[in-house]
Amino acid sequence: MELLTIVTMLALIEYFYFGAKVGGAREKYEIKAPLTSGNEMFERYYRVHCNTLEQLISFIPALWAFGYYVSQPYAAGLGVVYLLGRILYFTSYIKDPSSRGVGAMISGIPCIILIFGGLIGAAISYFN
Amino acid sequence: MELLTIVTMLALIEYFYFGAKVGGAREKYEIKAPLTSGNEMFERYYRVHCNTLEQLISFIPALWAFGYYVSQPYAAGLGVVYLLGRILYFTSYIKDPSSRGVGAMISGIPCIILIFGGLIGAAISYFN
Amino acid sequence: MELLTIVTMLALIEYFYFGAKVGGAREKYEIKAPLTSGNEMFERYYRVHCNTLEQLISFIPALWAFGYYVSQPYAAGLGVVYLLGRILYFTSYIKDPSSRGVGAMISGIPCIILIFGGLIGAAISYFN
Numbered sequence: 001m002e003l004l005t006i007v008t009m010l011a012l013i014e015y016f017y018f019g020a021k022v023g024g025a026r027e028k029y030e031i032k033a034p035l036t037s038g039n040e041m042f043e044r045y046y047r048v049h050c051n052t053l054e055q056l057i058s059f060i061p062a063l064w065a066f067g068y069y070v071s072q073p074y075a076a077g078l079g080v081v082y083l084l085g086r087i088l089y090f091t092s093y094i095k096d097p098s099s100r101g102v103g104a105m106i107s108g109i110p111c112i113i114l115i116f117g118g119l120i121g122a123a124i125s126y127f128n
Numbered sequence: 129m130e131l132l133t134i135v136t137m138l139a140l141i142e143y144f145y146f147g148a149k150v151g152g153a154r155e156k157y158e159i160k161a162p163l164t165s166g167n168e169m170f171e172r173y174y175r176v177h178c179n180t181l182e183q184l185i186s187f188i189p190a191l192w193a194f195g196y197y198v199s200q201p202y203a204a205g206l207g208v209v210y211l212l213g214r215i216l217y218f219t220s221y222i223k224d225p226s227s228r229g230v231g232a233m234i235s236g237i238p239c240i241i242l243i244f245g246g247l248i249g250a251a252i253s254y255f256n
Numbered sequence: 257m258e259l260l261t262i263v264t265m266l267a268l269i270e271y272f273y274f275g276a277k278v279g280g281a282r283e284k285y286e287i288k289a290p291l292t293s294g295n296e297m298f299e300r301y302y303r304v305h306c307n308t309l310e311q312l313i314s315f316i317p318a319l320w321a322f323g324y325y326v327s328q329p330y331a332a333g334l335g336v337v338y339l340l341g342r343i344l345y346f347t348s349y350i351k352d353p354s355s356r357g358v359g360a361m362i363s364g365i366p367c368i369i370l371i372f373g374g375l376i377g378a379a380i381s382y383f384n
Contacts, residue, residue, distance in 0.1 A: 006375060033349075034300050093162075119133075119141070185309055189268065247269070250261035251258070254259065
């Protein structure tokens, strides 16, 4: 399960990087805690970070379920697509939030495949 | 561990459905990213999604800990209660946020049992 | 893997406690759902809870990766540091949000060590 661990840790490093950018934006745009709004640019960084958290809660368990019951290398491959999709999501959201769709899809579709693949794989294994 | 995987994937599909409803509400009530407020109905969908994320971070690890150290079928059974409680939480929150209590309890209590059961089961196993 | 399970369940109980404080603050400061702002004190409790969720999504997978590929007792030890750092984060944030830095570091640094340690451990295992 090394490949799945490596992809998971890379996803956390990517997420950590997005979080560091929120911290930087908090300083730059002078948004004092506990506020999370008040400046459009800060809010963009903040929302990318939130949205990535919303994805990770699905991505990580589904990556492992798919990797265990279907195929570890395919799970890892879909994981790499997710990682790249998130980079595009980040860069496009910061530039213009209305352009975030493509990055959202490139990172979201692998998650959907991993979830349904993991579900079907586990169900087949259970009924055999 | 097939049953735990199946319940986990179903919880992610439920969560994904709630997320899709947030996306729909964003269009319908014309809340432009990065905004997450400005319309009461949108905020209801958004909060259900957030609250479900807050639950999933506990539910998934605790489901597995309980399933591994206590009982897999009981873990899965509590997981099904959680899944149903979340549906009630969603429907009641959208109708009237002040009525969300019952759904919150039906999904929250299984989580508490899973966490403490998993903790006690692992501690007993460790000291034996 | 009992130690990792025990630390994970303790982290979830800590998080659950922070969530209960948000619920209490919601009542006390009369912030009606779906609102999450409108009172500075409520927002402090709310942000501690959110920020802990943001940490848990990294902490739990990284704890297990490090525990599996590097060392279980060291992972558990770093986990205890994380747990204590979160308590300091909570108490200092509630008192004065600008003083949250030390608690954030004491809980954040163990996460970074766990992530990179888990990544390196898995990579070494993969290439051997």
